[in-house]
Amino acid sequence: MRTKLSTCRRKARYATEGEAEAAALRFALPLYPYRCDRCFAFHLTSRTKGKRNPSIPHPIP
Numbered sequence: 754m755r756t757k758l759s760t761c762r763r764k765a766r767y768a769t770e771g772e773a774e775a776a777a778l779r780f781a782l783p784l785y786p787y788r789c790d791r792c793f794a795f796h797l798t799s800r801t802k803g804k805r806n807p808s809i810p811h812p813i814p
């Protein structure tokens with residue numbers, strides 16, 4: 754996945770995949786860590802490559 758520089762710059766960066774996963778748990782959305790090819794750190798994305806997200810409504814507190 755090619756990351757846009759603008760996307761990279763506005764996203765939070767995580768040094769490791771584990772750190773990104775831990776951060777993802779704090780969000781009420783399913784987020785997946787991916788390695789950025791711009792900064793070589795990890796970012797979180799809600800997009801799943803090739804998979805369709807079932808539209809399950811998330812209860813918002």
Ligand SMILES: [Zn+2]
Binds near residue numbers: 756794796
């Ligand atoms: Zn990046």
